[in-house]
Amino acid sequence: MRGRRDIIQPDKERRVRASDTEVLIPTSAAQAVEAFGDGRGVTVFAGGTILMPEIAYGRYPAGGRTLMLERAGLDEISGDGTLKIGAMARLSMLTASGVEPLASAAGNIADIEIRAQATVGGNLCAPPGAESPRGDLQAALLAMGARVRSAGAGSEGVDSIDEFVAGAGAEPRLVLAIEVERPRRAAFLSQRRPHAHSYAVMSVACAETGDAIRVAVGGAGPRAVRLTAVERALADGSAPTQAGAKALDDVEPQDDALASAWYRRSVLPTLVTRALEQLQGG
Amino acid sequence: MELNVNGVTHAIASPPLTSLLGVLREELNVLSPKAGCLQGACGTCTVLVDGEARRSCLMPVAAVEGAEITTVEGLGTAPDGLAPLQEAFHSGYAAQCGFCTPGMLMAAHALIQRAGGPVDREQVIDALSGHICRCTGYVKIVDAVIAASGGETVVAQAPREPEGAVA
Numbered sequence: 001m002r003g004r005r006d007i008i009q010p011d012k013e014r015r016v017r018a019s020d021t022e023v024l025i026p027t028s029a030a031q032a033v034e035a036f037g038d039g040r041g042v043t044v045f046a047g048g049t050i051l052m053p054e055i056a057y058g059r060y061p062a063g064g065r066t067l068m069l070e071r072a073g074l075d076e077i078s079g080d081g082t083l084k085i086g087a088m089a090r091l092s093m094l095t096a097s098g099v100e101p102l103a104s105a106a107g108n109i110a111d112i113e114i115r116a117q118a119t120v121g122g123n124l125c126a127p128p129g130a131e132s133p134r135g136d137l138q139a140a141l142l143a144m145g146a147r148v149r150s151a152g153a154g155s156e157g158v159d160s161i162d163e164f165v166a167g168a169g170a171e172p173r174l175v176l177a178i179e180v181e182r183p184r185r186a187a188f189l190s191q192r193r194p195h196a197h198s199y200a201v202m203s204v205a206c207a208e209t210g211d212a213i214r215v216a217v218g219g220a221g222p223r224a225v226r227l228t229a230v231e232r233a234l235a236d237g238s239a240p241t242q243a244g245a246k247a248l249d250d251v252e253p254q255d256d257a258l259a260s261a262w263y264r265r266s267v268l269p270t271l272v273t274r275a276l277e278q279l280q281g282g
Numbered sequence: 283m284e285l286n287v288n289g290v291t292h293a294i295a296s297p298p299l300t301s302l303l304g305v306l307r308e309e310l311n312v313l314s315p316k317a318g319c320l321q322g323a324c325g326t327c328t329v330l331v332d333g334e335a336r337r338s339c340l341m342p343v344a345a346v347e348g349a350e351i352t353t354v355e356g357l358g359t360a361p362d363g364l365a366p367l368q369e370a371f372h373s374g375y376a377a378q379c380g381f382c383t384p385g386m387l388m389a390a391h392a393l394i395q396r397a398g399g400p401v402d403r404e405q406v407i408d409a410l411s412g413h414i415c416r417c418t419g420y421v422k423i424v425d426a427v428i429a430a431s432g433g434e435t436v437v438a439q440a441p442r443e444p445e446g447a448v449a
Contacts, residue, residue: 023298025344045342052340053321055299066299070345111412113335113389114322197323197412 022065029176032072035065038153039172042067046088046122049114050134067174074121074176083182087121087175094120094137101188101205102180105140108190110197121175124148125168128222131257132199138165139218140188142226143205147179165223183207187278189271191219193258201259202268204275213279215272220253220264227251230272240280244273283347287312288356298344302336303327305343306353314354314384318414325413328385329353335392354384357391367391370430371423378417385413390427400433 021043026032036042041064045051054060075088077097085094092115094106109115109123124141126134138161146161150173158179159167190203202219213234218224229249233242253264283294287310296305303320306312306329318324320339327339330352358365364372367390377383393401393409401409406427415423428434 021299023344025298047340048342048345049322049337049340052301052342056301056320056339060299068298068342068344110322111325112409113325113328113337113412114340116334117336117340 021060021063023068024065025068025070026072028073032067032069032074033151033156033174033176035067036151036172036174039174041065042172044125044174045069046125047090047117047119049110049118050122050126069121075119081181083180085120085178085180087177088119089121091115091118091120091123091137099180099182100186101140101143101183101207102137104188105137105190105203105205108188108192108200108203109136114197120178124164124178125175127168129199133219133222133256134199135224136190136200136203136218138224139203139216140205140207141178141180142216142224143186143207143214144180144183145207145209145214148175149177149179150175162226168223181209183209185279187275189275189278191267191271199258202253202264202271204268204271206275206279208279215276217247217251217268217272219258220251220268222254225251227272230276234276240273240276243276244269244271247272283343285310285343285347285351286349287351288353294343294347296343299342301339302329302331302341302343302346302351303338306338306351312353312355316381316384318381323412323414324382325385325389325410326382328388328413330356330388330392333392333395335389352388354387357387365391367394367427367430370426374422374426374429376418376422376426378415382413382415382417386410386415386423386427389413390430393427394431397431399431401428401431402433403428 024035026035043061043066045066045068069088074086076086077089077093078084091106091109095103097103123135123137141161148159148161148164152173186207188205190200192198192200200219204217206213206215215227215230216224217227227247227250229246230243233246247269253261255261285292285294292310294305296309303315306315315329315338316326318326322337322340327337328335329338331346332349358368371377389409406424
């Protein structure tokens with residue numbers, strides 16, 4: 001960045017003790033993995049758009065260690081065919097990449113300032129909030145069949161996004177990167193309230209990679225879900241309307257502060273149908 | 283830890299997870315960025331970090347160590363040193379209570395710098411979409427930003443006599 005001094009000593013983990021948490025600021029991915037260890041008692045601090053309000057409102061986990069990834073060198077997007085997205089890549093970088101449906105999903109979140117700060121890793125790992133689901137990128141990543149590279153107890157490894165989302169919270173993992181293929185075709189549709197900062201009520205992403213079309217919905221429940229019945233209907237040659245009618249086979253929408261379960265049940269088949277029509281260029 | 287704020291370098295004593303907003307207001311007495319919602323949703327704490335608009339309430343100071351921070355005080359000060367954008371807000375009645383104004387100014391300044399020339403209404407609305415004003419209704423704010431960028435506003439706002447006024 002312009003005007004920024006090199007203030008971190010290379011190969012030397014910076015350690016600053018705050019009043020209630022020890023803050024580690026690794027300067028490489030290897031240091032970050034080492035500092036994370038098995039993840040017990042570690043709060044991973046990515047962009048901070050969720051955690052800073054927790055601090056402001058006195059809800060931040062006291063004690064333990066905070067692993068701030070700002071300078072760990074995890075913010076690059078590289079590769080032509082297979083795209084490797086560093087966990088600290090900002091949402092604005094995803095939008096600029098133009099890789100759909102991820103670019104539209106990222107561009108749909110919050111505003112310019114938040115998108116320049118929030119990260120793909122933080123968004124993927126954000127637990128559901130008390131009032132509504134979070135993590136508006138999960139559906140797009142599920143539709144793309146992304147792979148998640150992470151570290152933690154045991155070793156570094158790669159999980160399918162399906163496995164990662166299903167197992168979220170079971171064992172602490174430090175996300176290092178997300179790998180995706182560029183889909184042949186993709187579509188993204190979101191149902192949201194007018195204010196820029198509202199989480200999406202629901203979002204539907206679909207992508208054709210390889211021979212199949214994958215479809216996923218975010219916001220219907222605590223975490224995004226693949227709509228496999230819709231996918232099977234498409235594979236059998238169903239039109240968007242018939243395939244969209246299967247939208248509720250894989251998900252049981254929930255009530256929350258953004259919308260009622262009834263509303264979501266009423267809207268989701270139409271949202272899926274329209275996304276599929278968009279995918280087909282209709 | 284050091285921070286350059288409006289061209290002056292300061293040694294920072296606050297703990298690393300203190301928000302940039304907290305450091306500016308509580309430690310450095312830089313008071314233009316306001317503490318509104320403290321969760322990134324209202325926009326009034328917006329400052330420039332290395333020239334780009336950021337929510338200072340969402341930035342831990344450790345993450346911006348060594349960066350150049352610009353606040354409204356770094357744009358210009360009244361009465362004689364106002365920047366063109368501030369002049370446009372002043373002459374266009376784009377502030378009422380003024381609480382959102384610092385964030386509006388910094389986000390608009392960043393937009394005009396990015397654009398490098400006149401901006402249109404759609405660009406301004408997109409750039410200010412995360413900024414909440416509860417007084418003016420945005421029309422004059424958007425007009426002021428367009429005018430400051432050298433663009434043309436749609437309707438010139440002429441003063442009106444109050445209805446029923448007796449001459």
